[in-house]
Amino acid sequence: METGSFSAVARELGIGQPNVSRHIASLEQDLGVQLLRRSTRQLTVTPEGQRYYAQARVALDAIARAEADARGQQNPHGLLRVACAPGLGIEKIVGALPEFMSCYPDVEVELRFGDGYVDLVAEGVDVALRGGVLKDSALRARRVGMSQRICVASPAYLERHGTPQHPDDLLRHECIVYTLLAGGGWPFRESQVPVHGRLRMNSLEGIRRAALEGMGIAYLPSWMVMEHLGGPGSRLQPVLSAHAAPPTPLNAVYSAERLPHRASVFIDFVAEVLAATPGLAMR
Template identity: 70%
Template sequence: MSKLLWMNCFVRAVETGSFSAVARELGIGQPNVSRHIASLEKALGTRLLHRSTRLLVATQEGHRYYVQARQALDVISQAESDARGQQNPHGLLRVAGASGLGIEILVGAMPEFLSRFPDIEVEFRLSDDYIDLVAEGVDVAIRGGVLKDSALRARRVGTSERVCVASAIYLERHGMPRQPVDLLQHQCIIYTLLAGSGGWPFKGGDVHVTGRLRLNSLEGIRRAVLLDLGIGYLPTWMVAEQLRSGVLQTLLTDHATALSPINAVYSAGRLLPQRATVFIDFIAGVFAATPGLNGDSVTSLG
């Protein structure tokens, strides 16, 4: 039992980068966490962590041990559940996602999910910033785009399209852009977290738009577009209702790029718990029934 505790302390120290965070999580006090990891290093005869006043970094040996220890702890947890006869998915599920998608879609789907799986608890980490799944102890993240990190695995759960949108009042005042380059003559609302820093992608290449208003929130951009402040570049699921009602209009759809995948992403080095598997299946079903996330073209939303 002691070695399992030592192992758990080490794994969570690597994942959180903090002895104090592990102490709070396990309720054992920071000095105990340090002693347990020191005991594990002594038993293995090698240093697992480089310690400083500000950082905890796994050594080369520590990183190798972490990968195998994480898998071992996952297997033990599953074996204990099976031995107890806990066939239903259970436990705490940590999910990361963009704030807009999380608030409007993921959280909105929770009444049904929590009712269907009463033994699962869900903790969301919603942010438009990149979240390190391992460091944050996240089981699964919902992310758009193509997976590039070989340390992660992904399952496609939906498809998203981004389009240029504006209000009728804005277009009456400033005119309708006919070509992507025409956007250079318009007030474009800039999403500061978009890769490319203002470059909006089109079939013919990126257009580096400008505007007087910059936001780090897609919800904020939608609000600004509805206030007639300019043209926004937004996912169709976020403006599907306004497009159907005619409050907003799509622009330059003949020049739009291909649809982008939305993936459920998880660590390749961890056993995916059953609670995460059923969550991914559930969210895939939610996205399949949601306009703008199920592969429908924006033209079908009008």
């Protein structure tokens, strides 16, 4: 479940891939259910396998904590898998990791970057950083920050096309569309506007670059563009600020009944980092 393949497990345990296959087959026979579907190209997890993994992972973490307590080991340890958007991860988390890893030398960190949805159980992820309201009732979340999206454009674009005064004016502008935004439209305080544009991307970093190049109006988290706003020679200007939608929560999401200690201290650490970040701190 956590490595994604039999061969990766074989390398990790040093037991050979056929032995891994036999162990899984024996486990499935004992349980009377199929946990994994194999093909020549991929390995997929059945719903029964996902449930079994989630409950077994909780049990194994509990055993590890009990063993650590018995040995007097209070320091967090083990492999921590974290999923987050590339922009937030690369620009804010990676730069702070040296301090975290210095404080917790027995913790290994694997960061998985992507703008799409991550199934924590199926992909073996301990913590995911997600914006918006939590919809999956099977998950737990802790709020670590707040994020507000704003409309921005380059001075050159606004000089050529004019500055929109109302969200409906966006229907007559070139909007750089984020293809992964739920609903497709841009939410404002009054309503959601179904924007359109000739340029569409699945990357917020790409959209920011396109806005800096004067290719249209972008709808981005304020923290991503703060360094380009304000003062003489600013490369971007905010538009429709009076109509901006309220900030939305940024959550650390996890699936376990009780978090591994390594994940708990990481969430505490991230909350401190974001509290010191303009545009992400909780008000």
